[in-house]
Amino acid sequence: xxxxxxxxxxxxxxxxxxxxxxxxxxxxxxxxxxxxxxxxxxxxxxxxxxxxxxxxxxxxxxxxxxxxxxxxxxxxxxxxxxxxxxxxxxxxxxxxxxxxxxxxxxxxxxxxxxxxxxxxxxxxxxxxxxxxxxxxxxxxxxxxxxxxxxxxxxxxxxxxxxxxxxxxxxxxxxxxxxxxxxxxxxxxxxxxxxxxxxxxxxxxxxxxxxxxxxxxxxxxxxxxxxxxxxxxxxxxxxxxxxxxxxxxxxxxxxxxxxxxxxxxxxxxxxxxxxxxxxxxxxxxxxxxxxxxxxxxxxxxxxxxxxxxxxxxxxxxxxxxxxxxxxxxxxxxxxxxxxxxxxxxxxxxxxxxxxxxxxxxxxxxxxxxxxxxxxxxxxxxxxxxxxxxxxxxxxxxxxxxxxxxxxxxxxxxxxxxxxxxxxxxxxxxxxxxxxxxxxxxxxxxxxxxxxxxxxxxxxxxxxxxxxxxxxxxxxx
Amino acid sequence: xxxxxxxxxxxxxxxxxxxxxxxxxxxxxxxxxxxxxxxxxxxxxxxxxxxxxxxxxxxxxxxxxxxxxxxxxxxxxxxxxxxxxxxxxxxxxxxxxxxxxxxxxxxxxxxxxxxxxxxxxxxxxxxxxxxxxxxxxxxxxxxxxxxxxxxxxxxxxxxxxxxxxxxxxxxxxxxxxxxxxxxxxxxxxxxxxxxxxxxxxxxxxxxxxxxxxxxxxxxxxxxxxxxxxxxxxxxxxxxxxxxxxxxxxxxxxxxxx
Amino acid sequence: xxxxxxxxxxxxxxxxxxxxxxxxxxxxxxxxxxxxxxxxxxxxxxxxxxxxxxxxxxxxxxxxxxxxxxxxxxxxxxxxxxxxxxxxxxxxxxxxxxxxxxxxxxxxxxxxxxxxxxxxxxxxxxxxxxxxxxxxxxxxxxxxxxxxxxxxxxxxxxxxxxxxxxxxxxxxxxxxxxxxxxxxxxxxxxxxxxxxxxxxxxxxxxxxxxxxxxxxx
Numbered sequence: 001x002x003x004x005x006x007x008x009x010x011x012x013x014x015x016x017x018x019x020x021x022x023x024x025x026x027x028x029x030x031x032x033x034x035x036x037x038x039x040x041x042x043x044x045x046x047x048x049x050x051x052x053x054x055x056x057x058x059x060x061x062x063x064x065x066x067x068x069x070x071x072x073x074x075x076x077x078x079x080x081x082x083x084x085x086x087x088x089x090x091x092x093x094x095x096x097x098x099x100x101x102x103x104x105x106x107x108x109x110x111x112x113x114x115x116x117x118x119x120x121x122x123x124x125x126x127x128x129x130x131x132x133x134x135x136x137x138x139x140x141x142x143x144x145x146x147x148x149x150x151x152x153x154x155x156x157x158x159x160x161x162x163x164x165x166x167x168x169x170x171x172x173x174x175x176x177x178x179x180x181x182x183x184x185x186x187x188x189x190x191x192x193x194x195x196x197x198x199x200x201x202x203x204x205x206x207x208x209x210x211x212x213x214x215x216x217x218x219x220x221x222x223x224x225x226x227x228x229x230x231x232x233x234x235x236x237x238x239x240x241x242x243x244x245x246x247x248x249x250x251x252x253x254x255x256x257x258x259x260x261x262x263x264x265x266x267x268x269x270x271x272x273x274x275x276x277x278x279x280x281x282x283x284x285x286x287x288x289x290x291x292x293x294x295x296x297x298x299x300x301x302x303x304x305x306x307x308x309x310x311x312x313x314x315x316x317x318x319x320x321x322x323x324x325x326x327x328x329x330x331x332x333x334x335x336x337x338x339x340x341x342x343x344x345x346x347x348x349x350x351x352x353x354x355x356x357x358x359x360x361x362x363x364x365x366x367x368x369x370x371x372x373x374x375x376x377x378x379x380x381x382x383x384x385x386x387x388x389x390x391x392x393x394x395x396x397x398x399x400x401x402x403x404x405x406x407x408x409x410x411x412x413x414x415x416x417x418x419x420x421x422x423x424x425x426x427x428x429x430x431x432x433x434x435x436x437x438x439x440x441x442x443x444x445x446x447x448x449x450x451x452x453x454x455x456x457x458x459x460x461x462x463x464x465x466x467x468x469x470x471x472x473x474x475x
Numbered sequence: 476x477x478x479x480x481x482x483x484x485x486x487x488x489x490x491x492x493x494x495x496x497x498x499x500x501x502x503x504x505x506x507x508x509x510x511x512x513x514x515x516x517x518x519x520x521x522x523x524x525x526x527x528x529x530x531x532x533x534x535x536x537x538x539x540x541x542x543x544x545x546x547x548x549x550x551x552x553x554x555x556x557x558x559x560x561x562x563x564x565x566x567x568x569x570x571x572x573x574x575x576x577x578x579x580x581x582x583x584x585x586x587x588x589x590x591x592x593x594x595x596x597x598x599x600x601x602x603x604x605x606x607x608x609x610x611x612x613x614x615x616x617x618x619x620x621x622x623x624x625x626x627x628x629x630x631x632x633x634x635x636x637x638x639x640x641x642x643x644x645x646x647x648x649x650x651x652x653x654x655x656x657x658x659x660x661x662x663x664x665x666x667x668x669x670x671x672x673x674x675x676x677x678x679x680x681x682x683x684x685x686x687x688x689x690x691x692x693x694x695x696x697x698x699x700x701x702x703x704x705x706x707x708x709x710x711x712x713x714x715x716x717x718x719x720x721x722x723x724x725x726x727x728x729x730x731x732x
Numbered sequence: 733x734x735x736x737x738x739x740x741x742x743x744x745x746x747x748x749x750x751x752x753x754x755x756x757x758x759x760x761x762x763x764x765x766x767x768x769x770x771x772x773x774x775x776x777x778x779x780x781x782x783x784x785x786x787x788x789x790x791x792x793x794x795x796x797x798x799x800x801x802x803x804x805x806x807x808x809x810x811x812x813x814x815x816x817x818x819x820x821x822x823x824x825x826x827x828x829x830x831x832x833x834x835x836x837x838x839x840x841x842x843x844x845x846x847x848x849x850x851x852x853x854x855x856x857x858x859x860x861x862x863x864x865x866x867x868x869x870x871x872x873x874x875x876x877x878x879x880x881x882x883x884x885x886x887x888x889x890x891x892x893x894x895x896x897x898x899x900x901x902x903x904x905x906x907x908x909x910x911x912x913x914x915x916x917x918x919x920x921x922x923x924x925x926x927x928x929x930x931x932x933x934x935x936x937x938x939x940x941x942x943x944x945x946x947x948x949x
Contacts, residue, residue: 375868389883392850398878404893407865413876413891419883532906535898560908572903576921582907585917590908627921644907 021275021302022468023242027112027215031134033093037218038086041065044188047091051157051191054164064177064187071181076399077336077367078305083279088220088251090189092134098155100141109133116242118211125457127206128153132223133213135191146204152197153208156224159195166197170228174257174285174313182281182307186222186255193223193254198233198264207236207269207455212252214243214278220251227257229264229292236267238458242302245275249304252278258286258294260319265293268310271458273465274302276332284310291318297453298325300335301465309367311340314348321350324450326462329362329394330469338385338400340369346377346408354385355447358394359470365397370404370411377408387417388446390439440470483547484510484563484651484684486531490542493523493530493709500526502709503542506686508652513678513685513698515720518706519728524688525569527706528656532566533559546652561593563651565683567641567658573629579640580607580624587647613643616676618669634661642673645683653677654686659694671697692724707731737935747932749939755785761792761821766931769830770939771803771811772946785814790824790852800929801830802939804946805838805870816845819852829860831926833919834870835948844876846887853882859889864896864922866915896922916949 033050035043044065048058073080095106102110102119113119113131122129128142130153137155146153152163160167177187194210214221229235243250252274260266266286274280280303286294296310312321323339341350356364366385387396398415420442428438444451444463451459486508493501500523508514518524530537531544533556544552546562554562574582584606591598611621617639629637638658645653655674659667671694677683687700695717703719704711705728712731713719737749745764751771759765765788788797803811817826832840844859863872876889896918904914923943930936 389880392853392883394883396880398889400876402874402891402893404863404865404873405871407868407870407895409865410894411892415878415889417878417880417885417887419885534902555911556902556905557908557910560906566906568903572900574900574903574918574921576924577917586907586909593908648907
């Protein structure tokens, strides 16, 4: 009953909104620094110089640019032929620096984040929050008590200057620049993102959150996040992303690197709700060492194209990986998502679960990789992907790859594709629900096992987003 | 009623200590079971009952760190499970495995031939035509559908049918000592009665000594034990006659935890 | 040992058993095709070492296709196999099932593609790949893809890879059967489950014999 009540409420709310994408509003801002469109050595040198970076980082960027130029577009996944790299703006600085107080954030930008509910969320249930607008973090704040325990939660650019040793040790150690074309691009032009270090044995009980907002047209956002959980540490990081709706394209090519040391646990939660003109091409990877646990919780609702396969390398005995993901592909969208687990040690286990929905001509593809290296003992893995097709214009694909090179492995894989059942619809409608409401309820039920893993505040939001996506979708 | 078949067979468990995944579960268990006897081990969940069953049968997951398992004077604690079966042990599983592609009848024929060959060199292997009626007789005695002989081992059997099939296996293999791990769970009233009758018959006709592991006393309405043992935290904490089970039924395990 | 058969059963269904499936089979309106691929060794014209690919096109309403693959790999044999089923018309049904037991250093590289095209409404398709990795050094690779462009369909796949189940082994051993024989029984049982899908009882028997002879124990 509770679900029905919530749903009716949100649908009424939604009807009052003229724009189908709730976060589509634009903010007029005056940027501090805005580089020309296009990509070349000079742009890179300028970014590095604005950021007053050490020489090694400039060299790293220039080398990465060469790798990016040399690599072809991927031969799998979504159609990227309309992506024009010369028509993207690679760096826009919205304010002078990342402040620690919302009061110091420039008024228009603060207003944007307030409309997105970011400061409110921080006050209510977060241990710390960050906010990125265009190319830079404008705000980063961590609870005093955690800072005292040695927890670091910083704008990654500042971390490069403040913690050079830690930075150099881990930066690009999980995702090397030549990993793929978009990791190379990010390595060349990266700006913004979070740097998190949790010292030995420290447990950050409330989540840390960063919010990413693209505001201008033809903008590229290339944040880079590096999370290090030292031995026995625990942390949960949440990222949210939105952008205004433009007819022109925008590009988001992030790199996320996570090091989960012995006995540590990291959860990384994503609520991706970019507007439908964003190409979201992201590389996310974690290395989990002895008895460590990595959990990717990944939800992709927005964007025009998403190609993203959160990965875990299980490096040492006892390491565990879990990847849970939801993809929603509506009209004109292609969600090419999934997960990768590479078992490199004995006594490791992994669970991958994906649920996708295709409607209105959208295409959702699951792409996964499961590898078990030779000579391992006691490796367990379960992969399950389920797809729901809402109409005959939509498409669902499953491309799981399994490479099992060890007899000490126990691997299970399952996939299903189904449509919304007529009986189910009839039953719900016989109880007075409209077609849209009934379909929304079925979709919410379908993704519920994964939504349950979100913190409560986000789970409610997720259900609401689905209901909005489902508006007028049936018939 | 025919008198019990008496032999000199004996299973002795002495000071048995067992660990699993580094944790000690059995902390010195002593039990002696002689031919023809019926023993019941009762105890709360997690007291180590199933570990005892699996260890005596030789499950590779459990590591014996101390003590002995002696069958007729011979330490069998290092033998593989099949060799223990040849020596006369039987384990009725709490959760019998479902095995694809092997029919119940064929599986039993292979098992009976293998076990008897190992027990006696002069044994002549039995063919299906001769053996299947025997299986079906036992199935009928346990009130099982005879057609299940052609089904794959435990596949599509209900919880109760699996338990009845375990008893059929025990009756066909004629072990010296049968350990029955919660054989009474998942059975309805009729099933419980049929299973208890099968156990009594194995005990009476084949001289099979019974070590019955259970959580509840309800099966003891149909089956009179000679000895009752209470297990708690990896040890036998009290042994007595049938009356002890009644006391447990009335008072619960709390006193022994 | 290799069996080659191509026959039409009383019910009109065509059953083919082969170690060398050809490139493409088209199944028309109301037709049924059972294709059994039996891959064992190199010497008798088996499939090891060479890439095999077969494609089944379901080109008429009500067409049905069943592909059953049996692979026993030994020593350093390398089986590379692609199987696909394309549903062009509606109310079609396909299943692709491959079971392999890999010994020594043998490997299986299996790619399965199920495609349901836009007009193939009310079709039903399933793909399964199960591998038993009997020895260290064996390797099973599988890419079971689904591409679904129609909505009123049922589609799924399942895959497993690993050793013979340790609990099953214990259960059989506890009944007096040696570990080696228990493994043998479990491998036969593993294939038997799929053998039951072979429609002709005589073919089923000769395939069973061929499997028993091919097993290295």
